[in-house]
Amino acid sequence: MATEQRTMVIRPDTEGIEARRDAAPRTSYSLRKDERDLARHRKRRHIEQVAVLWILRAAAMISILTTIGIVAVLVSQSIGFFQEEVCVLNEGAPIKPCEPGVNGEMSRVGVFDFLTGTNWSPLFKPYRDLGQSFGVVPLVTGTFLVAAVAGVVSLGLGMGAAIFLSEYAPENVRRIIKPILEVLAGIPTVVYGYFALLAVGPALRFLIGDEHLGTFSALSAGLVMGIMIMPMVTTLSEDAMISVPRSLRDAAYALGATRFEVATKVVVPAALSGIVSSFILAVSRAVGETMIVYLAAGGRPNLTLNPLEAVQAMTAFIVNVALGDTPHGEIEYYTIFVVGLLLFAITLLMNTLGRWVVQRFRQVYE
Amino acid sequence: MALQSQSNTRRAYRLFRDNVFAGMFFGSVAVGILVLAWLLTEVIVDSVGWLDWQFLTSYSSRHPVDAGVLAPIAGTFWVIILTAVMTVPVGVATAVYLEEFAPDNRLTRLIQLNISNLAGVPSVVYGLLGLAIFVQYLFDGQRSLLAGALTLSLLVMPIVIIASQEALRAVPSSYRDAAYAMGATRWQVVKMVVLPQAVPSIMSGIILAMSRAIGETAPILVVSSLVFITYVPTSPTDRFTVLPLQIVTWVSQPQDDFRNIAAAAIIILLVMLLTMNALAIYIRAKFQRRAEY
Numbered sequence: 077m078a079t080e081q082r083t084m085v086i087r088p089d090t091e092g093i094e095a096r097r098d099a100a101p102r103t104s105y106s107l108r109k110d111e112r113d114l115a116r117h118r119k120r121r122h123i124e125q126v127a128v129l130w131i132l133r134a135a136a137m138i139s140i141l142t143t144i145g146i147v148a149v150l151v152s153q154s155i156g157f158f159q160e161e162v163c164v165l166n167e168g169a170p171i172k173p174c175e176p177g178v179n180g181e182m183s184r185v186g187v188f189d190f191l192t193g194t195n196w197s198p199l200f201k202p203y204r205d206l207g208q209s210f211g212v213v214p215l216v217t218g219t220f221l222v223a224a225v226a227g228v229v230s231l232g233l234g235m236g237a238a239i240f241l242s243e244y245a246p247e248n249v250r251r252i253i254k255p256i257l258e259v260l261a262g263i264p265t266v267v268y269g270y271f272a273l274l275a276v277g278p279a280l281r282f283l284i285g286d287e288h289l290g291t292f293s294a295l296s297a298g299l300v301m302g303i304m305i306m307p308m309v310t311t312l313s314e315d316a317m318i319s320v321p322r323s324l325r326d327a328a329y330a331l332g333a334t335r336f337e338v339a340t341k342v343v344v345p346a347a348l349s350g351i352v353s354s355f356i357l358a359v360s361r362a363v364g365e366t367m368i369v370y371l372a373a374g375g376r377p378n379l380t381l382n383p384l385e386a387v388q389a390m391t392a393f394i395v396n397v398a399l400g401d402t403p404h405g406e407i408e409y410y411t412i413f414v415v416g417l418l419l420f421a422i423t424l425l426m427n428t429l430g431r432w433v434v435q436r437f438r439q440v441y442e
Numbered sequence: 443m444a445l446q447s448q449s450n451t452r453r454a455y456r457l458f459r460d461n462v463f464a465g466m467f468f469g470s471v472a473v474g475i476l477v478l479a480w481l482l483t484e485v486i487v488d489s490v491g492w493l494d495w496q497f498l499t500s501y502s503s504r505h506p507v508d509a510g511v512l513a514p515i516a517g518t519f520w521v522i523i524l525t526a527v528m529t530v531p532v533g534v535a536t537a538v539y540l541e542e543f544a545p546d547n548r549l550t551r552l553i554q555l556n557i558s559n560l561a562g563v564p565s566v567v568y569g570l571l572g573l574a575i576f577v578q579y580l581f582d583g584q585r586s587l588l589a590g591a592l593t594l595s596l597l598v599m600p601i602v603i604i605a606s607q608e609a610l611r612a613v614p615s616s617y618r619d620a621a622y623a624m625g626a627t628r629w630q631v632v633k634m635v636v637l638p639q640a641v642p643s644i645m646s647g648i649i650l651a652m653s654r655a656i657g658e659t660a661p662i663l664v665v666s667s668l669v670f671i672t673y674v675p676t677s678p679t680d681r682f683t684v685l686p687l688q689i690v691t692w693v694s695q696p697q698d699d700f701r702n703i704a705a706a707a708i709i710i711l712l713v714m715l716l717t718m719n720a721l722a723i724y725i726r727a728k729f730q731r732r733a734e735y
Contacts, residue, residue, distance in 0.1 A: 236470025264657025364564025
């Protein structure tokens with residue numbers, strides 16, 4: 077189709093010139109006109125080319141601007157957070173109106189206190205005067221508790237599925253199963269939130285007992301999140317396993333190895349960098365996930381390593397505060413950005429690590 | 443003789459272990475598929491009897507029986523169309539620049555690395571960006587459709603760029619060489635040869651990116667916040683809600699009936715996603731048949 081159109085464009089052009097030549101013999105004047113036309117045409121083509129190049133460059137710059145925007149917003153609002161004077165609660169003090177020197181002091185939140193403090197109680201208006209505490213550790217442990225459960229589930233299931241697909245499944249089975257698993261990755265997270273809260277949670281309570289497990293728990297959120305990120309582990313690991321050359325497998329089979337031995341002693345070690353990388357990227361995804369933890373993990377900061385308890389994750393805190401229509405420029409408004417900055421830094425670090433692992437330790441076969 | 447029997451036992455054990463693990467590996471696939479089946483069953487069973495014409499044509503209500511999804515459906519269509527209008531030109535242009543024009547230098551590699559990093563930024567962080575830049579700075583505190591669409595546009599931009607790049611890369615270089623040999627400029631090659639060839643693939647990538655945008659909840663939640671809307675937005679500056687937000691609102695309610703209408707809304711959301719994915723697959727399949735010659 078496209079080729080025909082191009083020849084169509086060229087043909088009338090030559091015909092036009094032929095026709096003109098027949099109609100009136102070429103004078104020196106019209107020859108100059110032709111040259112002028114050609115020069116004008118070339119110039120237009122050149123201008124067009126330059127203009128297009130600049131438009132495309134500008135479009136490419138938008139992605140850079142997005143990153144600059146994210147970093148600028150998070151950092152500037154976080155600076156606002158660390159400059160605000162708040163009534164910082166003294167450890168163990170009774171909750172009373174803030175009286176400097178008695179139960180708390182008006183002071184700025186230190187960066188170190190923020191990163192290492194184990195009490196996150198950003199009491200908002202009208203309770204703010206009772207004293208606030210901004211130690212982010214409970215939110216971080218909450219996030220990683222859920223992500224750890226998800227990591228265990230997705231590593232176990234994802235690796236198993238990847239080995240099955242690349243080493244055991246015949247091609248026709250593989251072609252059916254892979255798209256089904258990828259449907260899991262396409263389901264919106266809010267649907268998983270509904271599923272974790274209203275289906276998996278009650279089922280777990282039925283199995284473990286109501287007295288051990290509440291409505292919200294890191295376990296139910298983590299299990300569902302593990303299912304959600306499983307296709308990511310499967311796809312990336314399977315890609316790594318499939319690129320292990322056939323000759324390595326054949327050599328092992330020739331020595332009498334079983335499929336299991338080929339998989340665990342030849343293929344998995346050879347594809348290890350890809351597998352580790354897929355796992356890190358999947359856990360990073362779990363850390364940044366919002367709706368499952370918001371709906372199913374709980375809404376109260378809780379410093380614990382017990383997955384049966386309810387915890388609040390960093391993302392869940394951000395959404396929780398953002399929903400409260402917080403006034404612009406108050407400490408409440410700033411907290412979500414400082415937590416967001418921490419979240420951004422953690423996921424960026426994990427994504428970079430995931431990419432680095434695969435580049436640094438990749439086995440290259442001839 | 444003893445050696446022989448020992449090696450027989452060992453061999454039997456190894457074969458047994460092989461079969462056990464074959465079962466376990468298949469088991470992990472089966473768990474994934476079964477959970478998917480459980481999820482879908484749960485949604486369908488919960489929504490039976492609630493998904494009707496009244497549900498599609500009513501606004502939200504405090505009484506689950508009267509509630510409907512007209513406002514969120516309208517909001518979802520608004521947001522998707524606005525997002526697509528803003529994302530597609532910029533995303534495709536970026537991909538064309540990186541694949542066809544950019545010199546292989548440090549800046550180009552930086553842009554490329556930056557795009558893959560943006561694809562890994564948690565979606566809620568885009569919500570914070572939208573809240574600070576679009577809502578507070580650009581629109582003076584107004585939580586409008588446009589602010590939501592701009593935020594989603596930045597969120598799905600990396601997906602559109604990466605999909606378009608793959609589509610452009612799949613165009614054989616012999617096509618380009620042929621056009622260059624006829625004296626075409628770089629832009630003419632792109633405009634008349636490369637883009638027409640890559641359009642079906644780019645289209646299917648765009649549709650998949652938009653289906654991701656439809657399901658995104660966290661950034662819209664931060665930018666728009668939960669609102670009770672009983673009208674169909676008529677301009678990009680109106681406040682809005684989308685299907686996922688309505689689902690969050692209903693899932694958070696303690697009464698059982700809200701759980702049923704949440705499931706009904708989830709069915710609508712899943713049907714929309716399924717339609718878009720089917721469309722993308724159809725376009726891609728048609729394209730693959732064409733590219734064979």
